[in-house]
Amino acid sequence: xxxxxxxxxxxxxxxxxxxxxxxxxxxxxxxxxxxxxxxxxxxxxxxxxxxxxxxxxxxxxxxxxxxxxxxxxxxxxxxxxxxxxxxxxxxxxxxxxxxxxxxxxxxxxxxxxxxxxxxxxxxxxxxxxxxxxxxxxxxxxxxxxxxxxxxxxxxxxxxxxxxxxxxxxxxxxxxxxxxxxxxxxxxxxxxxxxxxxxxxxxxxxxxxxxxxxxxxxxxxxxxxxxxxxxxxxxxxxxxxxxxxxxxxxxxxxxxxxxxxxxxxxxxxxxxxxxxxxxxxxxxxxxxxxxxxxxxxxxxxxxxxxxxxxxxxxxxxxxxxxxxxxxxxxxxxxxxxxxxxxxxxxxxxxxxxxxxxxxxxxxxxxxxxxxxxxxxxxxxxxxxxxxxxxx
Amino acid sequence: xxxxxxxxxxxxxxxxxxxxxxxxxxxxxxxxxxxxxxxxxxxxxxxxxxxxxxxxxxxxxxxxxxxxxxxxxxxxxxxxxxxxxxxxxxxxxxxxxxxxxxxxxxxxxxxxxxxxxxxxxxxxxxxxxxxxxxxxxxxxxxxxxxxxxxxxxxxxxxxxxxxxxxxxxxxxxxxxxxxxxxxxxxxxxxxxxxxxxxxxxxxxxxxxxxxxxxxxxxxxxxxxxxxxxxxxxxxxxxxxxxxxxxxxxxxxxxxxxxxxxxxxxxxxxxxxxxxxxxxxxxxxxxxxxxxxxxxxxxxxxxxxxxxxxxxxxxxxxxxxxxxxxxx
Numbered sequence: 001x002x003x004x005x006x007x008x009x010x011x012x013x014x015x016x017x018x019x020x021x022x023x024x025x026x027x028x029x030x031x032x033x034x035x036x037x038x039x040x041x042x043x044x045x046x047x048x049x050x051x052x053x054x055x056x057x058x059x060x061x062x063x064x065x066x067x068x069x070x071x072x073x074x075x076x077x078x079x080x081x082x083x084x085x086x087x088x089x090x091x092x093x094x095x096x097x098x099x100x101x102x103x104x105x106x107x108x109x110x111x112x113x114x115x116x117x118x119x120x121x122x123x124x125x126x127x128x129x130x131x132x133x134x135x136x137x138x139x140x141x142x143x144x145x146x147x148x149x150x151x152x153x154x155x156x157x158x159x160x161x162x163x164x165x166x167x168x169x170x171x172x173x174x175x176x177x178x179x180x181x182x183x184x185x186x187x188x189x190x191x192x193x194x195x196x197x198x199x200x201x202x203x204x205x206x207x208x209x210x211x212x213x214x215x216x217x218x219x220x221x222x223x224x225x226x227x228x229x230x231x232x233x234x235x236x237x238x239x240x241x242x243x244x245x246x247x248x249x250x251x252x253x254x255x256x257x258x259x260x261x262x263x264x265x266x267x268x269x270x271x272x273x274x275x276x277x278x279x280x281x282x283x284x285x286x287x288x289x290x291x292x293x294x295x296x297x298x299x300x301x302x303x304x305x306x307x308x309x310x311x312x313x314x315x316x317x318x319x320x321x322x323x324x325x326x327x328x329x330x331x332x333x334x335x336x337x338x339x340x341x342x343x344x345x346x347x348x349x350x351x352x353x354x355x356x357x358x359x360x361x362x363x364x365x366x367x368x369x370x371x372x373x374x375x376x377x378x379x380x381x382x383x384x385x386x387x388x389x390x
Numbered sequence: 391x392x393x394x395x396x397x398x399x400x401x402x403x404x405x406x407x408x409x410x411x412x413x414x415x416x417x418x419x420x421x422x423x424x425x426x427x428x429x430x431x432x433x434x435x436x437x438x439x440x441x442x443x444x445x446x447x448x449x450x451x452x453x454x455x456x457x458x459x460x461x462x463x464x465x466x467x468x469x470x471x472x473x474x475x476x477x478x479x480x481x482x483x484x485x486x487x488x489x490x491x492x493x494x495x496x497x498x499x500x501x502x503x504x505x506x507x508x509x510x511x512x513x514x515x516x517x518x519x520x521x522x523x524x525x526x527x528x529x530x531x532x533x534x535x536x537x538x539x540x541x542x543x544x545x546x547x548x549x550x551x552x553x554x555x556x557x558x559x560x561x562x563x564x565x566x567x568x569x570x571x572x573x574x575x576x577x578x579x580x581x582x583x584x585x586x587x588x589x590x591x592x593x594x595x596x597x598x599x600x601x602x603x604x605x606x607x608x609x610x611x612x613x614x615x616x617x618x619x620x621x622x623x624x625x626x627x628x629x630x631x632x633x634x635x636x637x638x639x640x641x642x643x644x645x646x647x648x649x650x651x652x653x654x655x656x657x658x659x660x661x662x663x664x665x666x667x668x669x670x671x672x673x674x675x676x677x678x679x680x681x682x683x684x685x686x687x688x689x690x691x692x693x694x695x696x697x698x699x700x701x702x703x704x705x706x707x708x709x710x711x712x713x714x715x716x717x
Contacts, residue, residue: 021475022468050471054464055501062461062498066432066468069455072475074468092457196430196453196469198480205433205456206443 005175007138007168008033014142016047017183021072024052024063028082030165031105057082061089071195080107083121094129099152107165108352116353117165123318131159132295134265138173140246147234155227164267224296249298251290258287261309275361299334313368317350324376349379397423406449407441411608413598414514424582429481434462434490437521460494463502466509477713484511488529503562503591506708510592516600524603528553533668541658563632563705567593573616590708605654617649622676631701637683
């Protein structure tokens with residue numbers, strides 16, 4: 001049944017159908033609606049779960065850590081400053097190899113403080129050892145959070161589902177929620193073999209020394225690398241149960257014969273698809289690739305998918321200040337490694353909630369066609385001009 | 391009377407890497423064997439975590455987890471919430487040092503208590519950051535020498551006072567909070583047993599001398615802890631719902647010098663007039679404790695059953711059982 005649902009409501013309903021036993025969170029815009037919906041479901045008796053109102057995001061992350069280490073499914077959500085405050089615990093969750101699932105309602109980071117959307121928060125935690133999945137729509141957000149539990153519990157790795165703040169969390173779209181029966185069929189109950197249990201005592205989180213720390217990290221890296229296959233598989237199996245497939249590691253749009261390919265993450269892909277359509281209408285061979293899985297970074301799959309491209313235009317809402325766009329840097333590295341000389345134009349835009357409109361994006365693609373590939377240009381920046389047209 | 395060896399369970403096994411005379415190892419062995427192996431233990435980063443779980447080895451014969459420094463109380467809250475969700479009454483115990491309690495862990499501790507989690511939080515208080523090489527903490531007493539409060543031409547050790555963490559915890563009106571030391575085992579035993587008999591958040595602050603950081607002879611750990619009590623510097627008390635319900639009275643109050651002179655961390659105070667002034671200051675602090683808790687006044691009326699019952703009625707929402715008693 002398709003319903004007109006706010007993004008937060010859609011993901012909260014999907015989370016509830018995954019039957020988490022512990023939900024812990026601290027309020028932060030634009031994540032709050034997600035946990036408010038869950039709190040209401042618990043208050044109304046529609047969800048049997050312990051709701052823990054943490055005194056900070058640092059504690060919220062620690063609470064879900066403890067719950068999952070005890071062998072129960074858990075959920076948390078945050079954004080921006082909250083995610084940064086969780087940072088120490090997020091690395092720790094990954095190192096402990098706990099299958100925690102969280103939603104990051106993507107928001108800019110301070111200073112200056114801004115409640116609006118970009119990807120600087122989650123992208124800054126790309127090295128934390130979490131799987132990161134970025135979604136385009138409310139439908140995909142609801143479906144992906146269910147897949148996230150399946151992936152996390154299969155790989156013993158935490159998964160962060162990244163959905164754009166406001167553009168998705170506060171926007172109403174038609175959504176078909178997975179039914180409880182579908183979720184139960186797709187997602188078996190959590191079985192965590194290292195759970196804290198007096199009948200089988202185990203030590204979790206002991207110290208390491210120079211003679212074994214590196215091996216822990218190497219095995220974590222291998223696990224993330226191997227997770228790519230599980231992520232793709234989880235998407236395919238989900239499609240078999242619900243009929244909905246959002247792509248596993250990435251989604252291709254009019255890519256097959258494209259000479260110019262726009263690569264991006266998240267909800268901006270809606271506008272990019274419209275730009276691609278407009279340019280196709282003018283006879284230009286333009287396509288797009290939406291990266292759904294940013295960690296693990298699916299280098300081989302990307303190299304294959306982009307083999308026919310003569311020009312790549314990365315549009316990203318994140319920045320490693322002093323280095324440039326993060327996705328552009330990583331894409332260049334993996335293409336170079338594969339022997340590709342395809343130029344990668346790096347565009348950073350939409351920071352702090354600035355709109356990326358179809359017209360703007362079309363101009364970006366035009367600009368890329370008229371210049372060599374610069375490392376990093378800002379879209380629609382008042383300081384450097386409305387758009388650097390090269 | 392139970393005449394069995396109270397340490398028969400060996401929850402904390404031998405072979406760990408604590409220093410000789412370590413008060414924290416002694417305290418942890420006492421507390422954890424009194425609690426037993428049918429419990430889940432959470433550790434904050436610190437000496438106890440380092441010397442018991444090193445390099446893929448573990449001295450713990452119980453389910454035990456360490457996450458980071460500041461979050462032990464929150465991890466325990468998550469464990470307790472998970473157990474509550476499935477109606478499991480397994481006790482949850484936190485073990486933290488004074489850094490993980492008074493300072494970096496205080497916010498998580500406060501949140502855990504405020505939400506009424508059924509968790510026993512045990513602080514082994516050795517009055518400093520001993521794991522990182524003896525730096526001052528919020529628990530370090532006034533005038534103590536540490537590596538970050540060194541006595542010098544302009545300073546006589548730590549400039550600030552020891553934080554009264556028991557009062558802070560007590561201000562949450564939790565069902566039970568108490569102080570104990572390694573020097574009075576039967577007192578510690580009673581308090582652990584009492585804590586285990588109560589639901590809701592509970593707090594135990596155990597003074598644990600550190601021969602390295604306090605600079606005393608390793609064989610005098612128990613003596614030093616006993617003198618901390620007998621001078622009035624570390625009163626042994628119990629709070630229920632934030633109000634004192636019992637204190638260990640002193641037959642006589644020993645002068646603080648008897649305690650200070652055994653420890654190198656106070657040695658500089660005996661070497662100057664300024665130092666002697668600080669000794670008088672420490673004596674005044676001890677006298678204040680004695681007066682506040684009535685340590686020399688066994689006839690002072692304490693809390694009555696009725697007043698504790700009234701407080702339990704007001705604050706007792708804390709003690710929600712995890713599993714409803716089966717009928």
